[in-house]
Structure formats: C-alpha cells, structure tokens
Amino acid sequence: MSDNTTIPALAPQPFPLREVTPWAIFGLIIGLIALYFIGLEQGALALFEGATIHEFVHDARHLLGFPCH
C-alpha cells in the first residue's frame, strides 16, 4: 500500500504549488500596494503632493501601529 492515492481521507491532498504561484504573486503585489497607502504614503514617502491621504487614514495608521508623526 505505498500508492499515494490511498492515504487516509484525514490528510487532505495539498494543492500543487505551481497552481498557486500566479495567485501568490498577484496577491503579494496588491498587498504591498495596500500596505504602502495605509502605512507610508505622505508620511515617510510621498507619491502625491499634499497631506489629504495621510490625514484621511490618519487614525487607522496610528491605531494599526504604523509609524506616524
């Protein structure tokens, strides 16, 4: 009984990693953009001029633990 297909139903078959890779890359990029705008924009770095984004997410930035003024 060394056949892989007969392992008990309790140990579920993993997804092949090749199938997950494109999702993982896309998810990582979207996650980094989100982190940037909540945590960094118009604080340590600034793509847009002014402080409106910073001021709008101000409380979330502080309370989520990102460094702020």
Next chain:
Amino acid sequence: MIGQLLMRGLLAGLVAGILAFCFAYVFGEPSVDAAIVFEEQMAAAEPADPGAIEEEPLVSRPVQSSWGLLTGILILSVGLGGVFAILFACAYGRLGALSAAQASLLLAAIGFISFSLVPWLKYPANPPASTFDDTIVYRTDLYFLILAISLALGYGAWMLRQQLLPGLGAWNASVIAGLGYVVAVAVVFLIMPAVNETPETFPATVLWEFRIASLGIQFVLWAGIGLVFGSLAGRVLDRDGTSRIAAA
C-alpha cells in the same frame, strides 16, 4: 478552486475588518482624542509664532475617526484576507491531518504572531504627539525592517519544522521550530535600536491604553479572518478531499 478560496478570504477580511473597526472605534479612538488634547496643550504652552496662520484641517476629526478609520482598516483587512487565502492554499494539506477550519486558525495564529505581535513588541504603536516628527523616515525604516525580519524568521521556523518532521515527529519538530523562532526574535530585539521619543509629560495611561487597543485591533483582525475563513473554506474543502483535485 483557488479562486473560490480567494473570494472567501476577501469576504473573511471584510467581516474581520468591520469587527476590528468597531473595536477600534470603541477602544482606540478615546486615546487618540486624549493624545490630540495633549498635543494641543503642548502647542498652546509654546510661545505663539507670529507668522503662523491658523489653518483649516484637511480632514475633520469626526471624518478621521469614522470613515477614515474604516477605510484604512478595510484596505488592510481585505488585503490580508486575500493574501491569507493564498497562503492557506499553499499550506492546506501540508500541515498534517488538519481540517480546513483547524488549518485556518493555525495559520491565523502564526500570522498574528509574526505580522502583528512581534513587530508590536519591539516598536509598539504610538499615539499622536508621542514621537518626533522628523524621525518618521527612520522609524518607518525600523518598523518595516522588523516586519520583514519577523516574517522571514517565521518562514525559516516553518522550513526548520519541515526538515525535522521525518525524524522527530510533528510535536517535537513544532516545539523546536517554535523555540528557534523565539530565540531568533530575542536576538534581533537585542540588536535593533530602541525608539523612545515619548515626552516625559505625555500621560502614561493614554500611551498604555492606545498600545493595548492597537494590539487588540490586530488580534480581532486575525481572529476574525481565521474563524470566518475557516468556516467558509471548510464548506468547500472538507466535503470531499479528492473532488477538489478533480475540480481544479
């Protein structure tokens, strides 16, 4: 199939984000307001700058503490929920004989520790007026550095566990990998510089309440994602462990 998991991850992130917002609004906002009162007292005590013009704030306090807070938390929580679902798709079936709900809770606990708790222990959240304005770049660098190190060490601990698994069994391999993670984090904490900029007159209770509320928000976020996603994913995956492969 992974698309279905991602959809459920985003949904779990949305639910967890709304819960975390309620927690933040009730337990976090009072200390933000108290810190801003302190900030204004400090500014009032300084000699008035004759050139300064009283400016209308860009975003009002009520908007900051409601829609702004909700938006910021939801962007983070829905994003985390999505990334969580992808990580879950990698981990499910590789964690031993765990059901979808158990695997989801375990993954959420690991996420809370490595993404939230460890960075918070070294560089805890700071309320307004408790740090210097001109060190923001330095503090941001340190924060994202400890975040990256903590996630890398978490991954390293996972790899160590997988290495030890065949020889030592699941329990011993997990305990040794966990201890390894704790020791490595302790060494990093000792090496990395401390940040202590809080003015001596800053009210200690406000600082304490703010930091505990901040950790509480992260806990609600991860607990919400782990529980909701586990329940939703279980309905798709546990029905039949093999039909999943056929459908994919």
